[in-house]
Amino acid sequence: MDDGKPTGPKAKWWSRPTPGHTTTSAPESAAAAVDAPVEDARPADTPARPEPVAPGQSITPESVTPGQSITPEPVTPAQSITPEPVAQGPAAPAPAPAAHASAAAPAPAVKPLHEPDDYSTPPYGGPGPWAPAPPVQRPVPTPAHGTPVPAPYAGTNGADMPAGPAPVPTPGPVPAPAFTPPPQPPQSTPWLQYDPWGGYRQPLTQPGRPLGSDGGRGKDRRGSLLVGALLLALVAGGIGGGIGAYIERNGGLTTVELPQAAKNSGGRAPDSVAGIAASALPSVVTLHVSGTTESGTGTGFVLDNEGHILTNNHVVAPAGSSGDITVTFSGGETASAEIVGKDSGYDLAVVKVKGVSGLKPLPLGNSDNVQVGDPVVAIGAPFDLSNTVTSGIISAKDRPITAGGEKGDGSDISYVDALQTDAPINPGNSGGPLVDTDAHVIGINSAIRAADSGSTTEGGQAGSIGLGFAIPINQGKRVAEELINTGKATHPVIGVTLDMKYTGDGAKVGAKGAGGKPAVTPGGPGAKAGIKPGDIITEVDGQRVHSGEELIVKIRAHRPGDRLDLGLTRSGKDLSMTLTLGSATGT
Numbered sequence: 001m002d003d004g005k006p007t008g009p010k011a012k013w014w015s016r017p018t019p020g021h022t023t024t025s026a027p028e029s030a031a032a033a034v035d036a037p038v039e040d041a042r043p044a045d046t047p048a049r050p051e052p053v054a055p056g057q058s059i060t061p062e063s064v065t066p067g068q069s070i071t072p073e074p075v076t077p078a079q080s081i082t083p084e085p086v087a088q089g090p091a092a093p094a095p096a097p098a099a100h101a102s103a104a105a106p107a108p109a110v111k112p113l114h115e116p117d118d119y120s121t122p123p124y125g126g127p128g129p130w131a132p133a134p135p136v137q138r139p140v141p142t143p144a145h146g147t148p149v150p151a152p153y154a155g156t157n158g159a160d161m162p163a164g165p166a167p168v169p170t171p172g173p174v175p176a177p178a179f180t181p182p183p184q185p186p187q188s189t190p191w192l193q194y195d196p197w198g199g200y201r202q203p204l205t206q207p208g209r210p211l212g213s214d215g216g217r218g219k220d221r222r223g224s225l226l227v228g229a230l231l232l233a234l235v236a237g238g239i240g241g242g243i244g245a246y247i248e249r250n251g252g253l254t255t256v257e258l259p260q261a262a263k264n265s266g267g268r269a270p271d272s273v274a275g276i277a278a279s280a281l282p283s284v285v286t287l288h289v290s291g292t293t294e295s296g297t298g299t300g301f302v303l304d305n306e307g308h309i310l311t312n313n314h315v316v317a318p319a320g321s322s323g324d325i326t327v328t329f330s331g332g333e334t335a336s337a338e339i340v341g342k343d344s345g346y347d348l349a350v351v352k353v354k355g356v357s358g359l360k361p362l363p364l365g366n367s368d369n370v371q372v373g374d375p376v377v378a379i380g381a382p383f384d385l386s387n388t389v390t391s392g393i394i395s396a397k398d399r400p401i402t403a404g405g406e407k408g409d410g411s412d413i414s415y416v417d418a419l420q421t422d423a424p425i426n427p428g429n430s431g432g433p434l435v436d437t438d439a440h441v442i443g444i445n446s447a448i449r450a451a452d453s454g455s456t457t458e459g460g461q462a463g464s465i466g467l468g469f470a471i472p473i474n475q476g477k478r479v480a481e482e483l484i485n486t487g488k489a490t491h492p493v494i495g496v497t498l499d500m501k502y503t504g505d506g507a508k509v510g511a512k513g514a515g516g517k518p519a520v521t522p523g524g525p526g527a528k529a530g531i532k533p534g535d536i537i538t539e540v541d542g543q544r545v546h547s548g549e550e551l552i553v554k555i556r557a558h559r560p561g562d563r564l565d566l567g568l569t570r571s572g573k574d575l576s577m578t579l580t581l582g583s584a585t586g587t
Contacts, residue, residue, distance in 0.1 A: 270438075276377045276437065276439045277389045280439045281379065282331070282360045283359075283361060284299065284379045287309075287311060287337070288326045289316055289323060289326075291318040291320045292320065292323070295318055296315060297428050298315030298430045299379070299428065299430065302362055307354060307356055308350055310349075310476065310480050311351065312349065312430045313342045313346075313348055314430065315349065325338065325339070327353050335353040335355065337351040340352050341483030341484065344404065344412045345415065346414060346489060350480055350484055362435075363440045363441065364441050365442040366442070367474045370394055372393075374393060374394045374436060374437075375437055376394055376436060377435050378434050379432050379433055379435070380425070380431075381428045382427060384428055385428070390424040392423030392466075393423075395421055396419075397420070399418045399469060400549060400553035403416070403446070403447045416447070417472065417553045418443075418446070418469035419470045420467065420468070421443075422466040423468060424464040424466070429445045430445060431445070432444070442472070445468060445470045446469060447469040448467060448469065449467035488586060489586045491586050492558050492562065493555070493560075493583065494524070494525050494555060494564075495582055496519060496531055497510045497513040497517075498551065500549075507537045507550070509535045511533050525579045525580055528580075529578065531566075534570070536568060537568045539568075540554040541565050558581055561583070563581075566578070566579060
């Protein structure tokens with residue numbers, strides 16, 4: 001068993017202990033060398049002050065006297081120190097000449113390398129109170145697989161010094177340090193790794209996640225950027241779509257304002273169509289008639305403040321004796337009406353509304369003053385379109401027209417010496433007023449000429465072709481007064497029966513009357529004037545007559561009691577006579 005002395009190569013006493021080992025005492029060779037007397041100018045109990053070692057000076061064990069301490073000068077970062085290699089084999093014996101010299105003769109005085117240290121500062125004296133504790137190895141956390149580890153930091157001692165492998169701690173007692181020093185870095189040589197002014201160089205680390213690992217934050221960041229980009233695209237698309245829709249709807253981002261005339265007072269000349277319509281419309285009404293078998297729509301106009309309204313007979317005919325008639329005024333007010341009187345021969349009727357105030361009668365004109373070409377305005381409700389206004393002129397006067405005849409017995413045929421106009425008149429205009437430029441009534445719109453059915457009442461469904469006919473207001477006024485006053489109208493007559501089948505020019509008196517009665521009524525106006533059966537009447541008041549219907553129209557254009565000048569032909573001779581019209585009650 002060994003006595004505790006090392007058997008292997010002996011470390012030099014000035015070398016720094018390796019980590020995990022305590023500092024050994026002076027080597028035996030050094031102890032042997034202490035036996036040699038050494039002269040010194042200082043007292044024997046005063047240790048020799050070693051000479052300081054100059055920077056860059058190489059120190060070998062042979063040049064160090066026993067007991068001498070060596071304090072290396074601090075090394076700057078730029079300074080390079082090359083240590084002597086440490087012998088790994090057996091320690092070399094001291095040179096023989098030096099041993100012989102100490103035995104034979106006193107050795108010459110050797111100047112110590114260092115001045116004496118009165119304070120025993122290491123490494124020349126004993127350990128001082130500030131000497132650092134032996135370094136310990138601190139475990140370094142092992143980074144996750146694949147995590148890059150930065151290179152060790154190059155400290156201040158030994159610039160650009162390569163780092164060796166981490167030292168392996170040796171079990172042994174370790175004094176408790178006053179503070180925890182950093183682990184000892186791996187070094188290739190003991191001397192170069194000694195740095196009393198700095199600690200062990202550890203790799204720089206960052207708190208939190210290891211370097212090189214984003215811990216999922218990169219993925220989250222990419223996801224957030226993607227969502228943000230998507231939202232931005234949606235918002236931009238919505239704004240762009242809204243702007244595009246606005247531009248398409250409005251034609252651009254700027255508002256287009258077109259020049260426009262200023263608003264005027266709305267006044268029109270009284271004789272213009274607008275002025276005439278504005279004056280006449282409040283007096284025009286629309287009639288809705290319904291009966292047990294049929295219904296219809298027509299027009300009428302107010303005659304007086306008592307509520308009498310004039311219209312056509314064929315407008316109110318569907319109501320019969322128990323039907324309903326509703327009157328709608330131009331302002332939209334409605335009221336019920338009842339029939340006052342009607343006459344099929346003149347195709348006129350009067351109805352009356354009750355409980356209505358503020359009525360505006362339409363002024364009546366004089367149809368005898370009308371001239372062909374005079375402007376006129378027709379107002380009505382064609383196809384139930386109330387307050388419709390059309391305009392035209394008087395196309396002709398004294399047009400003998402017949403309308404009706406649906407019953408077959410001739411009792412419903414009307415004979416009218418009408419005013420012809422090109423103002424559009426359609427079904428629904430019947431009974432409406434035809435007014436002049438003074439907004440006075442000169443006719444009652446009653447019939448139209450259809451292209452496919454000949455002359456017919458306006459109650460038919462044919463449309464206007466510019467051939468409209470109106471009952472002259474002079475005739476309408478007389479009949480309306482009789483209907484309001486007596487409920488019936490009278491017809492002027494001459495007291496003869498006409499041959500309606502005669503095709504020659506003029507109206508021919510028949511050979512026999514209806515029911516076997518004589519053709520010329522005894523004691524009648526014709527008999528008194530000298531008219532005989534077979535005579536042909538060719539003129540009435542100087543106007544030619546071409547048919548029996550025309551003669552009837554000419555006669556009914558007058559009042560009973562009027563005197564007429566007639567021209568006739570009898571047995572080829574032309575005759576003239578005067579007669580006074582008689583009266584007959586109408587139906």
